[in-house]
Structure formats: structure tokens, C-alpha cells
Amino acid sequence: MSEDILAKIVRMRKADIERLGLNFGIDIPEKRRVGHTEFLGNAGAILEVKRASPSKGDIAPDLDPIGLATTYAEAHAQAVSVLTEGNFFKGSLRDLIAVADLMEKRRQQGLHACAVLRKDFLLYEDEIDIAYRCGADAVLLIARILDDEQLVKMARRAQSFDMQAFVEVRETDDFRKLQIVTDALGDAAAKTIVAGVNSRDLATFHTDPLVPAGVRNNLPAKAVFESGIHTPPDADYARSLGFTGILVGEAVAKNPTLAKEVVGAFESGCENARGKFWKKYAECRDALRISHASRPLIKICGITREEDGMLATELGADMLGFVFSTTKRLTNEKFVRTFVAEIRATRSPESTPLFVGVITDPDSPEGQTAIKLAREGILDAVQFHGIAPSATNTSLAHYCAARMGEASDFEQVDSLRKNGEPRVLLDAKVEGIPGGTGKQIPESLLREKAGDIPLWLAGGITPENITAICKKFQPELIDVSSGVEATPGIKDPEKMRALFSAVTSL
Numbered sequence: 324m325s326e327d328i329l330a331k332i333v334r335m336r337k338a339d340i341e342r343l344g345l346n347f348g349i350d351i352p353e354k355r356r357v358g359h360t361e362f363l364g365n366a367g368a369i370l371e372v373k374r375a376s377p378s379k380g381d382i383a384p385d386l387d388p389i390g391l392a393t394t395y396a397e398a399h400a401q402a403v404s405v406l407t408e409g410n411f412f413k414g415s416l417r418d419l420i421a422v423a424d425l426m427e428k429r430r431q432q433g434l435h436a437c438a439v440l441r442k443d444f445l446l447y448e449d450e451i452d453i454a455y456r457c458g459a460d461a462v463l464l465i466a467r468i469l470d471d472e473q474l475v476k477m478a479r480r481a482q483s484f485d486m487q488a489f490v491e492v493r494e495t496d497d498f499r500k501l502q503i504v505t506d507a508l509g510d511a512a513a514k515t516i517v518a519g520v521n522s523r524d525l526a527t528f529h530t531d532p533l534v535p536a537g538v539r540n541n542l543p544a545k546a547v548f549e550s551g552i553h554t555p556p557d558a559d560y561a562r563s564l565g566f567t568g569i570l571v572g573e574a575v576a577k578n579p580t581l582a583k584e585v586v587g588a589f590e591s592g593c594e595n596a597r598g599k600f601w602k603k604y605a606e607c608r609d610a611l612r613i614s615h616a617s618r619p620l621i622k623i624c625g626i627t628r629e630e631d632g633m634l635a636t637e638l639g640a641d642m643l644g645f646v647f648s649t650t651k652r653l654t655n656e657k658f659v660r661t662f663v664a665e666i667r668a669t670r671s672p673e674s675t676p677l678f679v680g681v682i683t684d685p686d687s688p689e690g691q692t693a694i695k696l697a698r699e700g701i702l703d704a705v706q707f708h709g710i711a712p713s714a715t716n717t718s719l720a721h722y723c724a725a726r727m728g729e730a731s732d733f734e735q736v737d738s739l740r741k742n743g744e745p746r747v748l749l750d751a752k753v754e755g756i757p758g759g760t761g762k763q764i765p766e767s768l769l770r771e772k773a774g775d776i777p778l779w780l781a782g783g784i785t786p787e788n789i790t791a792i793c794k795k796f797q798p799e800l801i802d803v804s805s806g807v808e809a810t811p812g813i814k815d816p817e818k819m820r821a822l823f824s825a826v827t828s829l
Contacts, residue, residue: 327527328377328528329467329468329525330526335410336408340447345447346453347415349417351457355458356424358427360437360460361460362402362438362487362489363401363547363567363568366401366589367400367402368401368558368568368571369404369440369568369571370404370582370585370586371404372386372388372391372403373386373573374576375412375413376572376573377411378528379573382572382576391576391579392426394579396436398583398586399583400582402438403422403426404572405439408442408443416453419457420458423439423457423458424458426439439461440459440460440463441459443463445462445465446469451481461487462481464478465491467492471500474500474504475504478507478515487516488504489518489519489547490504490516491521492518492520492521492538493520501542505543517545517547518545519548520538520539520542521535521550522534522535522550531551531777533604533745535549535566536598536605536745537602537605537606539566540602540606545567545568546565546566547566547567547569548561552570555581556741556742558586558588559743560743561589562593563597563718564598564602565602569589596697596700596718596720597717597720599720600677601745604677607620607641615827618826618829619800621639621640621641621800621801622643622801622802623642623819624652624679624681624802624803625805626644626654626662627645629661631813632662633666636674636675638819642676642800643676643679644679644802645680647680647682647690647692648681648684648687648690650811659680660701663701677704678701678703679702679703679704679706680702681708682708685707685712694719697719697721703720704722709724709750711723717743722744723747725748725749727752728751728753730771732752736749740776749769749779750781750802762783763783769796777799778796779800780802781802781804784801784802785822786807786818786822789825807819807822
């Protein structure tokens with residue numbers, strides 16, 4: 324098995340320490356010479372001094388750490404994260420010292436000063452001492468690379484200096500370690516421990532913005548969304564999940580003028596219904612990965628009858644879709660209210676699907692009804708099908724569906740992702756018909772353009788072809804409507820059973 328990136332970073336770092344010492348051959352202050360600012364004392368953004376990364380290579384190789392940190396402070400970032408790893412990130416303890424000295428000067432001048440985080444792959448307690456002497460207010464401790472005992476020792480050492488331990492978690496075992504270190508510090512943990520969840524897998528460097536969503540409810544009050552923040556809407560999305568902070572690296576290191584917008588978007592946002600929906604969805608996805616890793620989530624769309632919705636629920640549908648658009652699958656407010664109430668009253672939350680209203684025109688009476696039901700919490704979310712949400716609807720629980728027929732249609736997907744949408748449903752495009760066409764997205768188009776985006780697929784999925792589709796594309800979610808119908812709007816019980824039988828056998 325080839326060595327993953329994280330293991331390689333740690334191995335090379337150990338070799339450097341053995342050769343150069345824990346200070347990596349750099350002269351550092353004998354004593355700390357700067358004051359202290361609490362790390363994430365207030366909710367806000369942590370912006371990074373970062374020259375390179377294993378996934379992107381050079382990001383800003385010629386950056387001036389003092390100039391960049393000044394820009395961050397003037398943007399009112401809560402903290403500056405300084406990469407001090409040299410092999411892959413081209414950082415240095417010199418950068419840490421320079422940024423800490425800058426913040427001390429700003430404090431003395433009565434200007435906004437950021438807390439300073441040493442971000443590195445720390446392995447030893449004495450590295451906490453070095454970070455303190457260099458002026459850090461907090462240190463990153465990656466749970467994945469530290470055993471229980473060492474993590475507790477390093478967190479206690481940080482606490483002895485009145486520094487914060489920024490404990491990064493992602494894997495299942497990391498959360499066990501977070502609990503151990505929190506218990507070990509007792510009452511001091513509330514001030515010492517800040518948890519961070521990385522949307523980037525440090526073994527592969529693939530990023531998924533739904534990873535933090537799925538675990539937010541398992542984190543302490545002070546928690547940070549790490550990686551994957553590229554635009555102000557991304558920052559707003561992270562805030563909607565209830566995170567206290569965001570850690571932003573590449574985007575602001577490459578484009579420092581973006582710093583103020585990202586900070587502003589996060590600070591002006593709030594935890595809301597949109598974030599609640601994505602947390603519920605991500606928790607559902609993560610639970611399914613444990614119980615049946617190869618099975619996609621299933622949305623049965625176009626429900627117009629109670630018996631169809633009941634059967635889909637009993638078979639294990641993860642989402643049910645109700646169409647609020649003038650098609651043969653059009654539903655109505657009374658039916659949805661009654662049906663949803665009955666399901667929620669008779670089933671446990673874990674076995675209750677998410678309820679989605681599908682709209683093609685938010686200004687139509689049908690679209691307005693779906694939006695009203697979502698705002699009331701009757702529907703878990705609205706699916707904006709073939710359209711993007713307006714500025715007034717961005718906090719509404721929602722996701723978007725894009726219609727795919729040619730390569731240029733993926734530009735809309737890119738635009739939606741840049742607008743902070745963590746997932747986009749891809750549906751087959753047929754001119755003049757918004758959905759439920761029974762047509763498939765061309766396979767060549769998906770292979771060419773989908774890339775590493777976790778796929779939500781709709782269009783022409785049937786009990787007969789679902790196995791092949793899942794094996795070819797490993798979709799995270801499939802959306803089925805006409806493929807399990809007897810006639811438009813009327814589901815065929817045998818087709819639904821055959822569909823679920825096929826995915827269960829994957």
C-alpha cells in the first residue's frame with residue numbers, strides 16, 4: 324500500500340527533528356516577549372499565512388508574512404494561523420515569530436490584534452514550549468497523529484501556558500480522543516480546548532464541505548470549520564451550521580483582498596434553517612455509510628398519494644419529494660401538511676425521511692406555498708430546480724438542481740458551488756420539460772465533467788438500470804420519479820420494491 328500524504332509529512336518531519344532539533348535549526352527567543360490574545364475569544368475567521376500545500380503546490384511562494392497578517396488584522400480576523408511546516412507548506416518558525424511580534428506592536432498601538440495560531444504537525448510536548456516562546460497563543464493538535472496519552476499531555480502543556488489547544492478531528496476515533504482530552508482537563512477544557520473539524524481528508528487531501536456538517540452536533544460549543552472556504556458564500560454556509568469560527572487558507576493567501584469579505588460574510592451570518600437541513604442530511608448520510616457503505620441515499624420524488632409516500636418510507640427512502648410546479652405531479656398544501664404530520668407522529672426521527680418541496684418558479688403560487696411550508700418546518704427543504712435561490716432565500720433550507728445536457732451546463736454547477744452550495748442535484752435536460760422526463764444524463768458527459776464532485780443524480784433511473792449506474796458512478800444520492808411510476812404522479816408498488824431491492828443488494 325502506498326504511503327498517504329499525512330503519513331509522509333509526519334515521517335519527514337520526524338527526520339528533520341532528529342537532524343535539526345525541535346527548533347528546526349532556527350534561532351528562537353529564550354523567553355516569550357509578546358502579550359497574549361485568547362484564541363477564538365469571539366466568533367470569527369482564522370486566516371492563514373500559507374505559501375504552499377501538498378494538494379495545490381505553490382500558493383503564494385513570495386508572500387510577506389507581516390504584510391499579509393496586517394491585511395488580516397485590518398480585516399478584523401479573530402486569529403492568524405501561521406504554517407510552520409517546511410517540506411510541504413514552506414513555512415517556518417520565523418514566520419510565527421514575525422507575525423507574533425506584529426500583533427504585539429498592534430496591541431501597543433491600540434489597534435485590532437489577532438490571536439496567533441501555530442499550525443503544524445506537532446508531535447512532542449516540548450514543541451508547545453517552543454510555540455509559546457515564539458509568541459503563539461494557540462497550537463494545532465491533530466488527533467489523528469497523536470495517541471491518547473500524548474494528546475492529553477500536549478493539551479495540558481498548552482493549558483499550563485494559558486494557550487488554547489486547537490484539537491483537529493475528522494475520523495471516528497478522533498472524537499473518542501477529543502472526549503478523552505476534554506474529560507482529562509475537566510473544568511479547564513471549556514477555555515483550553517477549541518475543536519476543529521477538517522473538511523479536507525489529510526490522507527488524500529480531498530475536500531467535502533458536508534463532513535463538518537455531519538459532526539457539528541458532536542462538537543463542543545467552540546468549534547471551527549476548517550478548509551474548503553473559498554468564497555464569502557462558503558463562509559456564510561459554515562456559519563449557518565453553527566460553527567464559532569472558520570479557518571481559511573488558500574483563498575485569502577492567494578487573494579488577500581478577499582479577506583475582508585470572507586470575515587464579513589461569516590460574522591454577519593447566523594445558524595439557521597439551511598444549516599439545520601444540511602446537518603440532518605449529513606448525519607443521515609454518515610449513518611448510512613456505517614450500515615451500508617455501498618448504497619446511495621434514495622429520494623423518491625413526485626409523491627401525490629398517501630399510500631405511495633407510506634410505502635416509500637417503509638422501504639427506506641431517505642427523502643421524499645413533493646412537486647410544487649404545474650405538472651401532472653403537482654401536489655397541494657393540505658396533502659403535504661397531513662402526510663408529513665402523520666409520518667412524523669408514527670416514526671422515530673431516525674426512520675423519518677427528509678421532506679422536500681420541488682419548485683421551478685419561486686414567485687408562482689405553487690413555489691410560494693413550498694417556501695412557506697419550508698419556513699414553517701413542515702418541509703425540511705426546498706429544491707430549486709433549474710434555478711438559483713434569490714438573495715432573500717439564501718437562508719431558507721434548500722439545495723439546487725441543475726439540468727445537464729451538454730458540457731457548458733456544468734458552468735452552472737460551478738457557479739452554484741462557488742455560491743456556497745455544498746451539493747447540486749444533476750438532472751437530465753429536456754427542453755420545455757423541467758423534470759420527470761425519464762431521460763438520462765449522457766454517460767460520457769458525466770465521466771468528462773463530474774470530476775470528484777459527490778454525485779447527486781436524477782433522470783431516467785429505474786429498477787433495471789440502478790445497479791449499473793451505482794457501480795459506474797458511485798452516486799451519493801439518487802433521485803427517482805418516473806422510473807417507479809405506473810402513470811405520472813402515481814407510483815407502482817412493485818417497481819418501488821424492485822428499486823430498493825436492487826440498491827440493498829449492492
